[in-house]
Amino acid sequence: MAFDVDFGWTQVIGNLVLGATGADGGTRRISYRLGGGTTLPFLENENTSPAPLIAFEVCDSPVYWSPIIRNYCGDLVNNVGEWAKTADTTYGADIIRLYLTSTRQRNFSDIVSVGKTVETVLSASGLPLIIEGSNEPKIDSEVFQKCGETAQGEKLLLGTAEAGRYRSIAAAVLAYDHSIIAQSPIDINLAKQLNILLREIGVPRDHILIDPYTGALGYGFEYSFSAMERIRFSALKGDTDLAMPMICSATDSLTIKEVREADPAVQDEMAVQWEFTTGIAAAAAGAEIICVRHPRTIPLLREAFAGLKKRTPVPGVA
């Protein structure tokens, strides 16, 4: 009797390409093909789908970032180019996720600086990039347009689109051939609805990444875990509007009470474990990009994913 994990799935998780190398008209050192899963995460008999990717989150205005990270990373947080480069060469990230937090200042209008920041990060690291644009609908259009244009040809991910707010991002994605992060509030039906809306305005399926929204561990994570499991299940059962790879970013991990108020001697450990435990569980539920903010979370996740992809052959068993 083999370990039979064929549950009668009929469909494959769709692909999404992140990052373009020189051969594909970009300047990235590496490019990733997400998706391709044929069963529940980590159950493929052969390693047909890659291990989840780890994205390190940086920002261009660290006043909005957790003091835990500002302390740990030191002066780097004031130089987003150097920070991204360090994430690539020292921390060992797969992807850089850039939050344009500078755009959150009141009456922000310096769109030129947005382009410069994106250029800086693109030249500092050869990793594929995710860009999180403004939080302010009034400037969305200009910000995303600028990001998309500056990174034309790089096949990056732009985010984050929500049901009431996706047109500006979709426009930039379509105009410059990037992909889009579609976020819904922990609800499989709303996730599907947003994907349909995006498709209707012309965003192809293989340019959509689902963000089911990740509540922090202890603060609603179980809802996100189940939303991810349901999305993966529906996709494998044949729902093409949900058959996209997923991203997990538990952005509140570093602000919840257990981490924020941890004893200073163990605060880094607490932050890392909160991100790590969330990342492992989300990957087991189906997330393919796991975002973290603490550099020390990266090697732990990397090792765990390697262990998850590794099988010991059992003698006499298929």
Added chain:
Amino acid sequence: MALKALDIYKLLPKKNCKECGDPTCLTFAMKLAGGKADVDLCPYLSDEAKSVLGATTRPPIRLVKIGVGERSFAVGEEFVLYRHEKTFYHPPGILFKVYDTQTADEITAATVRVRDETFTRVGSDLRFNGIAIENTSGSAETFALAVKAVEDSADLPLVLIAESQASFAAALVHCGSYRPLLHAATGTNFREMCALAKQHGCPLAIRSDSLEGLVNLAKACNSEGRQNLVMDLAPVTLGDFIIRSTAIRQLAITRTAPDLGYPVYLDAAKTGRQDAATALGIVKYASVIVTNPLTPGPTKAALTLRQNIYTDPQKPIQMNPGLYRVGSPDKNAPVLMTVNFSLTFFTLQGYLESTRVPCFMLIVDTEGLSVLTAVAAGKLSEMLVRDSIKKFGVEEEVSHRKLIIPGYASPLSGRIEEATGWKVMVGPRDAAEIGEYLHEEWK
């Protein structure tokens, strides 16, 4: 194929002897039909009736109890692959592992930690469940001393991990009547292990790295009269564990392989990545998790993950509606209204505590719905707020008439003002911003 309660009743002795713990054979039949009882509880069943009932009425995964007394725990009796299909019922026991080559002080320290350490969150006390003792030395005498050191400090559920019968026998002198889990029966020693388990009434772990091996062992142990089994899938890597445990859960709950219907045992310490293995065991079907003592970060993260995953998705955890105090608020302190979804309550409370502004939290009864869903579903209304202010005597507690409501409830602000006569202030949507809000807006 499930039988109906009346069909089952026909096969029962109809003596109403109560020896199964139920008042009548009919109520026992109803429990059997719901998969909530085991046929073995009835001492008067014919072998024929047993074989008919056994396969169809037993829960697909057997309930196994480890330890005795207050800290004992039961695992198994799970019905689904995904928690959203129903819920997961029995959270895994997490046991700290000690080795008999460690000093008595080290062993005692780990034991006392499990005995005393409590982490309270969202109104629940979270704890580790027991101690696993490994006979690393190979010596029966040393093993017995280690077990005695644990027994001298606490009455906790135990796992005894050893190879030799002599070691088990020596250890069971100290803990034989407390239902420790014996680890492990294999293809070569199962007869002796079953005899030991039978003698002391202990649950027994069986170990094999193949499904066939586990099926054969389970059958062999059954024929030796042992039903209270857990299964060690002998994973070497995390990948081994997830694929084996998922396959077993699926085959068991669909009753495709009823002989795999036992809780799963995981020694996280043996995977070389124990924090990851512990987390993975929690989300992917482990019922007994053995790990070296965890440091503070993994401790809180693992206990929180277990609490999250084993929360019933159909029942939001609710707070009792009422007026709660943060610090020692006086007559001028702000009043913040929110819903009785426990997550909302504890998140807001956490941030309010760190602002150090004494205040009142007015918790209204939205049947556990969050602010956003309560507004959308009409469960949060101006009448509810008005009635809650009266019912919980808020007007006697403060001399002002200002109410801070959650940002997501802003559509109701005008109606709440009209219904209550209080001035409504719309707070932030995100509880994380409440400190800043109070400092800027509350004068």
